[in-house]
Amino acid sequence: GQNIDQPTEMTATEGAIVQINCTYQTSGFNGLFWYQQHAGEAPTFLSYNVLDGLEEKGRFSSFLSRSKGYSYLLLKELQMKDSASYLCAVRIMNYGGSQGNLIFGKGTKLSVKP
């Protein structure tokens, strides 16, 4: 079976750094995505990793270790607007077309306090 685990909730302080972890046990791994979802809104794409290592995009970075089945999303200089749910999704080969389909974790709700 396919399994993706993330913490349910996290709290952090404005201006701080927070790391949201995602562990997965899947077969046919073909990349990992992070999405941000504000309450009542649609998910929006943040980052993508398919090879091991760190991808940086402004205040957001994402790391992947395929051998450990582990990824994290790092948010720096936290702002109040970063309060949202963060979804980890693994793309699985041979499920849903040539590149595969996404299996989503349940999401981590991040609250940023002043």
Add this chain to the structure above:
Amino acid sequence: NAGVTQTPKFRVLKTGQSMTLLCAQDMNHEYMYWYRQDPGMGLRLIHYSVGEGTTAKGEVPDGYNVSRLKKQNFLLGLESAAPSQTSVYFCASSSSGGHRFFGPGTRLTVL
């Protein structure tokens, strides 16, 4: 560019009623998807399409049907709604299997 649009935004149905959710995208994407999102369950794939005229089942297809008659449109049908289908439904599109562009969602309540 509107991106991905969905209609309606909200709907209340009685058990046994039918309805169709409409999704449209203007990005010329080949792939389109229907997901449902329930508290504590995450996003789950209902059906998807890899091109005009093609559809396939996802993780939770029972009770739903889809059609992709035009490349830009993907329709999700509920033939006989049940309370278990109360959910938020998101349509998404992508070029090949890349990251998904999501629509704003349809909040459906089945009484």
